[in-house]
Amino acid sequence: MTGLLTGVPLFPLGTVLFPGALLPLHIFETRYRRLVAGLQERAPDQRQFGVVAIRAGREVAARTAADADETGPTLYSVGCLAGLRAAQSYADGRWDIVVAGTRRFRLVDVDPVDDPDEPLTGTLELLPELTSAHAADLAPQVTRQFLDYRDAMYRAQGQVAEPASDLPADPVLLSYLVAAAVVVDLPDKQRLLTAETAGNRLEREMELLRRESAQLSTLATRPAVELGRLPYSTN
Numbered sequence: 001m002t003g004l005l006t007g008v009p010l011f012p013l014g015t016v017l018f019p020g021a022l023l024p025l026h027i028f029e030t031r032y033r034r035l036v037a038g039l040q041e042r043a044p045d046q047r048q049f050g051v052v053a054i055r056a057g058r059e060v061a062a063r064t065a066a067d068a069d070e071t072g073p074t075l076y077s078v079g080c081l082a083g084l085r086a087a088q089s090y091a092d093g094r095w096d097i098v099v100a101g102t103r104r105f106r107l108v109d110v111d112p113v114d115d116p117d118e119p120l121t122g123t124l125e126l127l128p129e130l131t132s133a134h135a136a137d138l139a140p141q142v143t144r145q146f147l148d149y150r151d152a153m154y155r156a157q158g159q160v161a162e163p164a165s166d167l168p169a170d171p172v173l174l175s176y177l178v179a180a181a182v183v184v185d186l187p188d189k190q191r192l193l194t195a196e197t198a199g200n201r202l203e204r205e206m207e208l209l210r211r212e213s214a215q216l217s218t219l220a221t222r223p224a225v226e227l228g229r230l231p232y233s234t235n
Contacts, residue, residue: 003126008081009035009049010110010120016189017051017080019101020173021180027095035119036095039084050124051099052079052107053190077107078127078194101176103127104193135171135199142202143167145209146178153183156216175201184208 011032017023027036039047053076082099089095105124113120147164154161168174179192179201188208195201 004108005105005124005126007111007121008124009038010079010107010122011035011049011051011082012054012075012120013051014054014186016053016186016193017082017099017101018176018180018193019080019103020176021101022085022098023051023082023101024096024098027097030093030117031119033093033095034117036084036087036097038119040087047084048081048102049084049099050079050105050107050122051082051101052076053186075107075110076190076194078104078190079107079124080104080193081124081126104129129172130197131172132197132199135175135197135202138199138202138206139169139171139174142174142178142205142209145206145213146181149182149209149213152213152216171202172198175205178202178205178209182208182212184212 011025015023027033035049039049054074055076056074080101081103083102084097085100086098087095088097104127106127108123108125110120110122146167150164151161168177175192175195175198179189182205192201192204192208195204
């Protein structure tokens with residue numbers, strides 16, 4: 001089901017969050033301390049905010065694509081809702097939190113703010129999760145390619161791959177797990193999040209996995225993908 005959500009707190013980050021992925025965050029800026037404190041006042045199932053990747057600049061000057069000038073928008077237009085799963089407060093006002101990605105959204109507008117210490121809020125359009133028989137056909141291929149890629153990452157570091165957890169058969173869940181795990185730059189991650197369907201996302205992942213596997217012998221060492229320890233939730 002799609003729809004518009006207004007007044008949703010926003011958390012711009014230099015990373016991409018995917019549905020199902022867990023993300024730990026250390027909160028120290030006043031703006032985001034207030035965001036977390038505000039979430040704590042809500043019912044547990046209402047403790048959510050929007051995570052959106054920063055395209056350029058700082059989040060204090062957040063703009064949508066519609067408001068962008070010739071330097072381009074600050075924030076990408078597609079992000080992911082995050083549900084607060086755990087929170088630890090400290091005496092000095094800092095927080096350690098863990099969030100889980102839940103739903104993709106399109107950032108329609110960022111609300112104006114006068115106080116730089118006030119949390120950003122905006123209007124979001126929830127995006128549907130579309131799948132097809134084509135996506136189901138691609139899922140086994142992506143699973144094999146990802147496991148081969150993972151093994152190649154370990155070999156490049158002279159390590160033996162640890163046993164991997166079972167990958168989900170559901171093409172939507174698989175597409176997001178692979179997107180969260182593959183070690184690529186932020187623009188590539190964002191393109192995976194932006195893909196309109198699970199089939200489109202799986203196709204892009206096949207291209208990325210082929211590219212990354214081919215480059216492993218020539219690129220500098222990258223961190224191995226420890227799928228067995230990858231923070232991921234199906235909730």
